[in-house]
Amino acid sequence: MSVLDVGESGARARTRRAIIEAAISVITDNPAATLSDIAEVAGVGRSTLHRHFPERSDLLRAVALHVHAASNAAIEAADPTSGPIHAALRRVVECQLDLGPIVLYVYTEPTILADPELAAHLDTGDEAIAEILARASADKPEYPPGWSRRVFWSLLLSGYEAMKQDHTPRHQVVDAIMNSLTEGTIT
Structure with a gap:
């Protein structure tokens, strides 16, 4: 269901x-x-x-829950724990970008984030991504806890913005995110 x-x-x-x-x-x-x-x-x-x-907040909550479930399903379908790390990350980046700019809205909308229970729920489901990012950065300088995960999601949010506001082609956004990840946080 x-x-x-x-x-x-x-x-x-x-x-x-x-x-x-x-x-x-x-x-x-x-x-x-x-x-x-x-x-x-x-x-x-x-x-x-x-x-x-x-109330509008009830609808926004339902939208947020739907988008979160779709994001988690996309992560699972991308199977980030199999294959080479960079290929797995690329699959995850691509599947998340396919969800579209509604993700940017859900994860930045103050009305949604003002609900502590909902915000906590929205902060779950990406454990497989966090695990692969941790593996990928294992031989890197020590970052603060959760740093790679924050960078990953920040890059995706930037990607949504670039696609929506600047009409940057999807393939360019995917390449930019991957280059930022591989050259910045996980060589």
């Missing part, structure tokens, strides 16, 4: 899923979009949206 379903089935689950997917699409293009904008794209009325998500 995905976080989109939240124990629901049938039409109610499809409506909820449509609202969350519409929110992701709309917010990616316009972070200040109104609930009316999202309802219109979802093909539902505002009252229907409010039955599922009484």
